[in-house]
Amino acid sequence: xxxxxxxxxxxxxxxxxxxxxxxxxxxxxxxxxxxxxxxxxxxxxxxxxxxxxxxxxxxxxxxxxxxxxxxxxxxxxxxxxxxxxxxxxxxxxxxxxxxxxxxxxxxxxxxxxxxxxxxxxxxxxxxxxxxxxxxxxxxxxxxxxxxxxxxxxxxxxxxxxxxxxxxxxxxxxxxxxxxxxxxxxxxxxxxxxxxxxxxxxxxxxxxxxxxxxxxxxxxxxxxxxxxxxxxxxxxxxxxxxxxxxxxxxxxxxxxxxxxxxxxxxxxxxxxxxxxxxxxxxxxxxxxxxxx
Amino acid sequence: xxxxxxxxxxxxxxxxxxxxxxxxxxxxxxxxxxxxxxxxxxxxxxxxxxxxxxxxxxxxxxxxxxxxxxxxxxxxxxxxxxxxxxxxxxxxxxxxxxxxxxxxxxxxxxxxxxxxxxxxxxxxxxxxxxxxxxxxxxxxxxxxxxxxxxxxxxxxxxxxxxxxxxxxxxxxxxxxxxxxxxxxxxxxxxxxxxxxxxxxxxxxxxxxxxxxxxxxxxxxxxxxxxxxxxxxxxxxxxxxxxxxxxxxxxxxxxxxxxxxxxxxxxxxxxxxxxxxxxxxxxxxxxxxxxxxxxxxxxxxxxxxxxxxxxxxxxxxxxxxxxxxxxxxxxxxxxxxxxxxxxxxxxxxxxxxxxxxxxxxxxxxxxxxxxxxxxxxxxxxxxxxxxxxxxxxxxxxxxxxxxxxxxxxxxxxxxxxxxxxxxxx
Amino acid sequence: xxxxxxxxxxxxxxxxxxxxxxxxxxxxxxxxxxxxxxxxxxxxxxxxxxxxxxxxxxxxxxxxxxxxxxxxxxxxxxxxxxxxxxxxxxxxxxxxxxxxxxxxxxxxxxxxxxxxxxxxxxxxxxxxxxxxxxxxxxxxxxxxxxxxxxxxxxxxxxxxxxxxxxxxxxxxxxxxxxxxxxxxxxxxxxxxxxxxxxxxxxxxxxxxxxxxxxxxxxxxxxxxxxxxxxxxxxxxxxxxxxxxxxxxxxxxxxxxxxxxxxxxxxxxxxxx
Numbered sequence: 006x007x008x009x010x011x012x013x014x015x016x017x018x019x020x021x022x023x024x025x026x027x028x029x030x031x032x033x034x035x036x037x038x039x040x041x042x043x044x045x046x047x048x049x050x051x052x053x054x055x056x057x058x059x060x061x062x063x064x065x066x067x068x069x070x071x072x073x074x075x076x077x078x079x080x081x082x083x084x085x086x087x088x089x090x091x092x093x094x095x096x097x098x099x100x101x102x103x104x105x106x107x108x109x110x111x112x113x114x115x116x117x118x119x120x121x122x123x124x125x126x127x128x129x130x131x132x133x134x135x136x137x138x139x140x141x142x143x144x145x146x147x148x149x150x151x152x153x154x155x156x157x158x159x160x161x162x163x164x165x166x167x168x169x170x171x172x173x174x175x176x177x178x179x180x181x182x183x184x185x186x187x188x189x190x191x192x193x194x195x196x197x198x199x200x201x202x203x204x205x206x207x208x209x210x211x212x213x214x215x216x217x218x219x220x221x222x223x224x225x226x227x228x229x230x231x232x233x234x235x236x237x238x239x240x241x242x243x244x245x246x247x248x249x250x251x252x253x254x255x256x257x258x259x260x261x262x263x264x265x266x267x268x269x270x271x272x273x274x275x276x277x278x279x280x281x282x283x284x285x286x287x288x289x290x291x292x293x294x295x296x
Numbered sequence: 297x298x299x300x301x302x303x304x305x306x307x308x309x310x311x312x313x314x315x316x317x318x319x320x321x322x323x324x325x326x327x328x329x330x331x332x333x334x335x336x337x338x339x340x341x342x343x344x345x346x347x348x349x350x351x352x353x354x355x356x357x358x359x360x361x362x363x364x365x366x367x368x369x370x371x372x373x374x375x376x377x378x379x380x381x382x383x384x385x386x387x388x389x390x391x392x393x394x395x396x397x398x399x400x401x402x403x404x405x406x407x408x409x410x411x412x413x414x415x416x417x418x419x420x421x422x423x424x425x426x427x428x429x430x431x432x433x434x435x436x437x438x439x440x441x442x443x444x445x446x447x448x449x450x451x452x453x454x455x456x457x458x459x460x461x462x463x464x465x466x467x468x469x470x471x472x473x474x475x476x477x478x479x480x481x482x483x484x485x486x487x488x489x490x491x492x493x494x495x496x497x498x499x500x501x502x503x504x505x506x507x508x509x510x511x512x513x514x515x516x517x518x519x520x521x522x523x524x525x526x527x528x529x530x531x532x533x534x535x536x537x538x539x540x541x542x543x544x545x546x547x548x549x550x551x552x553x554x555x556x557x558x559x560x561x562x563x564x565x566x567x568x569x570x571x572x573x574x575x576x577x578x579x580x581x582x583x584x585x586x587x588x589x590x591x592x593x594x595x596x597x598x599x600x601x602x603x604x605x606x607x608x609x610x611x612x613x614x615x616x617x618x619x620x621x622x623x624x625x626x627x628x629x630x631x632x633x634x635x636x637x638x639x640x641x642x643x644x645x646x647x648x649x650x651x652x653x654x655x656x657x658x659x660x661x662x663x664x665x666x667x668x669x670x671x672x673x674x675x676x677x678x679x680x681x682x683x684x685x686x687x688x689x690x691x692x693x694x695x696x697x698x699x700x701x702x703x704x705x706x707x708x709x710x711x712x713x714x715x716x717x718x719x720x
Numbered sequence: 721x722x723x724x725x726x727x728x729x730x731x732x733x734x735x736x737x738x739x740x741x742x743x744x745x746x747x748x749x750x751x752x753x754x755x756x757x758x759x760x761x762x763x764x765x766x767x768x769x770x771x772x773x774x775x776x777x778x779x780x781x782x783x784x785x786x787x788x789x790x791x792x793x794x795x796x797x798x799x800x801x802x803x804x805x806x807x808x809x810x811x812x813x814x815x816x817x818x819x820x821x822x823x824x825x826x827x828x829x830x831x832x833x834x835x836x837x838x839x840x841x842x843x844x845x846x847x848x849x850x851x852x853x854x855x856x857x858x859x860x861x862x863x864x865x866x867x868x869x870x871x872x873x874x875x876x877x878x879x880x881x882x883x884x885x886x887x888x889x890x891x892x893x894x895x896x897x898x899x900x901x902x903x904x905x906x907x908x909x910x911x912x913x914x915x916x917x918x919x920x921x922x923x924x925x926x927x928x929x930x931x932x933x934x935x936x937x938x939x940x941x942x943x944x945x946x947x948x949x950x951x952x953x954x955x956x957x958x959x960x961x962x963x964x965x966x967x968x969x970x971x972x973x974x975x976x977x978x979x980x981x982x983x984x985x986x987x988x989x990x991x992x
Contacts, residue, residue: 029801033802036796037803039793040803043810043811043814045829046814046867049825049828050825058589059589059591130924131973133921133925134972134973135928135972135973136928137930138930138956138969139969139972140969142387142388142956145388145391149393174921178914182910213883216876216879219875223816227818233381234388239373248818248821249380249381249818249820250348250377267817267818267821270818271816275816278816383958387957405959406958406960409959409960496852497827497938554832555852556941557827557830557849688960692954697942702852703849703852703853705942
């Protein structure tokens with residue numbers, strides 16, 4: 006319904022427009038305000054990363070000297086190239102495996118309505134509830150029995166196991182919030198289950214899948230206990246484990262380098278976030294859902 | 297589940313169980329028959345340590361050079377893990393049955409636990425052959441169940457580091473009694489320094505504050521060992537008095553700001569940038585780092601906590617710094633022991649002394665290093681008192697309650713009660 | 721798929737079984753069956769009970785804050801005002817940091833010479849000892865945790881809002897509903913299953929909170945912020961009481977299971 010634009014704004018309309026503007030500026034202030042507060046710790050890390058060794062203990066955010074060579078030093082000193090490679094392999098493996106499995110599983114679960122389906126789903130959820138510290142030893146022994154100890158594959162498998170339940174949980178919730186009529190209509194039209202999945206459901210859950218992929222990425226990228234215990238070869242160390250080594254009890258001496266290393270370590274996360282951004286911006290084919 | 301899956305499942309589980317049984321059996325067997333050969337054992341070894349910072353790696357690398365030069369078949373890879381995660385990794389790898397050849401051993405609770413679990417090789421037979429004469433008190437402290445399970449590399453003493461310039465500016469001198477120590481806090485503050493920095497965030501320095509006092513309140517020298525054996529109770533006056541002394545220090549404003557938030561490294565930083573006039577504990581594990589952080593610009597010296605009433609010479613606490621054990625299921629125990637001999641060989645001892653470490657043997661020529669700080673540290677070595685409680689739960693209770701005491705949330709009686717509760 | 725369930729089940733079952741044992745974690749041949757002794761001891765263990773209390777408080781506080789903050793932020797970001805992208809990135813970045821770095825940053829910030837105390841000084845408040853006092857240590861934990869993970873909630877809510885068909889909202893607006901009415905009658909019901917999932921995730925994840933507590937306060941001062949998972953870790957790796965630790969783990973799992981059952985209550989009966 007189109008509203009005629011011709012009539013001049015009444016006092017009431019002007020008033021509500023002003024209120025809208027005020028609430029809008031309020032929102033903008035909140036955005037920048039809260040955002041700024043959120044950024045403070047990160048700014049602090051950046052500030053640390055360009056300080057000289059003596060300045061590490063100075064309070065405040067603004068460094069007194071600018072030492073960008075810290076980044077190069079940190080890269081070499083901590084062998085960041087190697088750590089990146091290992092972490093990259095583990096993360097890529099986990100995300101690919103995790104997303105593939107959780108998407109199909111979530112769809113499967115959404116179709117199965119039996120008690121067994123619910124039971125299997127609950128068992129899967131158990132994975133979310135297990136404190137990793139408790140299962141390290143059994144996991145370790147298991148991987149050793151499988152001959153996978155001290156391999157990146159072991160870490161990929163282990164991380165995937167922990168990351169799957171979340172993926173399935175989120176994706177199933179999204180799949181279930183899609184109106185049935187859509188898929189039913191396609192089925193009536195003779196489409197196979199797979200084609201229903203591939204052509205209707207999958208595109209709709211793409212944002213959720215992207216979100217899930219993002220979480221899996223983060224979990225694998227920042228994973229700590231599992232790589233710590235399952236890997237031993239110093240050439241296979243991952244970023245987080247490596248970082249914890251440098252920032253150990255006496256590592257605070259090299260805060261500027263550790264901060265630089267952390268800053269570098271966050272860059273891929275930023276990259277992924279930027280790339281995945283397209284999925285959030287892309288709206289759904291909203292028209293398809295019109296009744 | 298489908299038939300195929302079920303079969304796969306059963307097969308995997310069966311494999312797993314069988315594998316575990318086989319693995320542990322094989323491992324135990326291999327670990328035993330090792331002592332045969334007469335020629336020095338060789339091998340490509342893996343060693344674990346948590347001292348990846350400071351100058352310890354240089355010692356390890358020097359030993360490696362020597363080891364690898366001795367024979368073509370020799371190799372050494374040292375894996376460092378930060379202490380916070382070291383124990384996790386160690387226990388996991390021991391549980392899994394594939395340990396490295398030589399491991400640095402934590403000297404307190406874990407030592408006994410791991411021995412109890414049959415994970416280490418008893419070393420009594422080898423200590424006589426090829427090793428220098430190691431300090432007897434130290435070796436005595438490593439005995440458990442009548443056997444020795446670790447070989448110490450070096451020892452350290454824990455003392456208070458103090459800034460010479462700060463003392464001069466405040467017009468104070470090295471205190472000779474507890475009251476004097478507390479009394480210098482104010483002039484130091486007036487001169488713009490925080491008095492004594494101790495980390496309450498890392499629990500262990502809190503325990504050391506107490507041990508340093510027990511060194512005086514316990515004139516017999518083995519009260520802690522007797523309490524561990526159950527011969528005396530943990531709420532003995534000796535222990536209460538020690539805690540009371542620390543309380544006195546806390547109430548007297550001796551401790552610097554921020555102990556509860558700062559870890560040891562930060563405290564060192566504050567000391568090295570001359571914000572703190574004193575810090576504790578300082579030992580050879582920290583002197584190198586202090587110099588590094590301050591760029592060698594801080595002029596400091598050491599003194600031990602004075603006796604409470606000033607009636608006796610100061611003594612410090614001390615003990616094993618690095619010690620190594622050989623896991624039972626290691627692949628090449630003989631070569632690992634040979635590697636230890638390399639560490640403690642005459643060349644190895646020279647390396648240690650050069651870098652301000654105090655070797656665990658009287659055979660070392662410590663006089664070769666005339667650095668005044670080093671001389672000071674070694675002078676305390678002879679009378680150094682214990683700083684270990686072997687029961688991990690009692691030790692944890694100690695560090696936890698002492699942290700509360702430091703923060704003003706506990707009392708000396710509470711401290712010993714916590715110890716007794718943990719032991720009981 | 722089944723393989724993963726198997727891989728997952730084995731440790732879970734192992735943990736539950738170990739909860740009944742007196743294993744010290746090394747020699748597999750040394751596992752002894754002890755029946756329910758571990759669980760009985762836990763009920764008498766004051767450290768365990770304290771850890772339990774602390775975990776409950778932590779979960780409640782953080783879940784509340786994270787969901788309120790996350791939902792509000794998601795809606796603000798969804799409104800596309802200027803700065804919303806800034807806010808979105810700001811809240812999301814902490815997720816990319818490892819808990820170690822986060823903990824160390826917050827340790828510094830809340831230290832006596834840190835920014836927070838400096839800022840408090842501008843308002844004339846004397847420096848707060850965040851790590852030496854139990855209550856303050858709690859606040860420090862909550863702050864760090866919410867800072868790191870609120871973005872997670874925000875992202876889930878934001879993704880949900882993105883798939884909300886806008887015509888429904890428009891239809892309501894045209895029908896004369898106020899902003900608040902639109903929210904109540906269109907957005908909220910749509911979000912209900914998502915809120916349920918997110919809250920449950922927060923709860924379930926909360927029972928096993930470990931990394932950030934371990935690194936920030938270490939459970940201190942003197943166990944004041946000890947949570948179930950840090951106590952478990954200590955029992956398992958410091959004291960070698962793996963059997964006892966496994967019992968704790970089983971309890972954590974049990975509590976999380978109970979929490980997930982509340983999903984029914986929150987989501988209502990609209991999900992099967």
